[in-house]
Amino acid sequence: MESIRFDGHVVIGGGAVGAATAHALTARGERVLLVEQHGRGHHEGSSHGATRIFRQGYTDPEYVALTSRALALWDALETASGTTLLDRTGAVDHGRPEVVDAIAAALSDADIPHETLTTDQASARWPGIAFEGHVLTHASAGRIRSAEAIEVFLTLADGSGLADLRFDTPVTAIEDHGDDVTVSFGDGTAVRTRSVVAAVGSWAPTLVGAVLAGRGVRLPAVRVTQEQPAHFPSHLPDQAWPSFVHWADGDDVYGLLTPGEGVKVGFHGTGPVVDPDARDKRPVAAEAERLQAYVARYVPGVDATRPTFISCLYDTTPDEDFVIDRRGPITVATGFSGHGFKFAPLLGELVADLATGGAPHPRFAL
Template identity: 80%
Template sequence: MSSPTIVIGAGVVGAATAYALTARGERVLLVEQHERGHHHGSSHGATRIFRQGYADAEYVALTTRALELWEALEAAGDTTLIDRTGAVDHGRVEVVDAIAAALTDAGIPHETLTPDEAAARWPGIAFEGHVLTHATAGRIHSAEAIELFLTLAERTGLADLRFDTRVTRVEDHGDAVTVTLTAADGGTEAVRTASVVAAVGSWAPTLIGDLLAERGARLPAIRVTQEQPAHFPSHLPDEAWPSFVHWADGDDVYGLLTPGEGVKVGFHGTGPVVDPDHRDFTPVPAEAARLQAYVERFVPGVDASKPTFISCLYDNSPDEDFVIDRRGPITVATGFSGHGFKFAPLLGDMIADLATGGAPHPRFSL
């Protein structure tokens, strides 16, 4: 029997890849250094934004494909994973108008509003500049989505899922690799495979950067940052909250309701650079104060004085494009730059294609 594909990382990308591979009839060994559903990476938490509001036509097209796959996943799991709350973009005219043009070109229905019209519809948010809304967007049940990917992969009988198991060495043999696994109890196992997927986000440079370089394919400079959004208690009913992005004159801001926790608001990609294995999970005080000041001004539907801060990692590529490619037996997935979750089922399909001999997406290749 052929060796399984080893997928390293059980965040949303690794989980989606394991599901996509098993759906093709492939055996998978999924290895995760932390516990199931852990909070140490980029995927944890109850909610993420699904939106089609990109100014880039290629990303808009990818959101359409991803949405079809989210709906297929919902059907497979007999559950709802995206609440169609709609999404609102507002702020810098050139950005919002470019998003509107891209949605028009893609045939995605949307509506433009004045700030006053938007404030009347969504009184929890203060708007500026141009305002755009589209109804296909919403809120992903992110923790449930990851668990569903894992559960569906397990149900095939083709997936061996191992948590609290670190990859301590990857040895390249040319047409295969040997992956050394170290369990929490200190036990080790060496597994040889013709295909390994490093869906490890922020850990990609240290885990496989050198292996790829030896094959003449350098990773771009992946900048790992610790982001610090926060949940704020809402004065309004849950139905009052769309997902939203503010293309502000300073740093861009995103927000959405997490039911039962509050309205999550954060600056996009502004956190300090960190080592993913050595981080303190605590907010930078000046940035915390800056976020509260922003919320006080632009999100009047919440109590800005009572934040509950969250800590998560961004694996930022220089141009915020994803990095998904293969060299020999090694497939890498990183550089999701804080906007990858919405594409998860599509990313799983793309990576599974690569890992089984398919061609990389030209835009995301090394």
């Protein structure tokens, strides 16, 4: 197959990280060819849906610092686009004292305002949630308008005049030549480039695992699972709902309102291992029942008998740290482990740094 030389960056993946990377690269004056195997705004990966949680509540100081960097970039993106992307609903953590107290300590160390509450105080403030253990809230958190955010990244990249966005364009092969690579597409065309970014989440092991192994590095074991949160109809007005995380005895739980759809509640990373190209998207019956039982007990502000289930993918590393690194002309971004979307504009910058010759963030290097 004859390839066309492309003097720019081929970004594979049009989800949150790929779209953010395309925006970050074009903002630096770089040319981008973005290819996505599915349609624009598709529901096949990890990025779809109208809302995601933004929160700064980590026990790890490094991740807390990264949330602050991401928050500044969300603010800048709102200014650049003239679009509201982050609704500051606040977030509440409750449950196991050792976790909630460690989050409070990390927020204190970072000078991020927060408040500790009794369970009675929390229930009076947010009657839609039943609290246990220790309770912590911070006002800088909230709800990302995730589908709109991806569109903003893509629209700004496209509007730069430096990006070519191609959807329904699967990558069939990546051939490593040393200083550059050939990327072949399903339509029979190919390009040769000195920079390819595989921002493909759950598809990274199959797309670039062998190419990276040929360069002497291996991806960590990325566990691809089908998660099955659900939206539940709310009995309460929209303003009654913060984003929330329950550090429960057992599986941790997250929740947030999706306006017009209900309150989304899900277990974190408990779904079955799947092939991202061959999943039935149907909830596991026993897990669906377990989620409804949880919601009936701990989220009294919704109707637990009327779930609308969602299918999405997690690409989880053993330590839930991200993988963002480069070898030769190949940059890979994967392993976002169900907590990456809040960092999307920062991830775009980190990937763009690598693609333009910068060093990897030490935490995320292979």
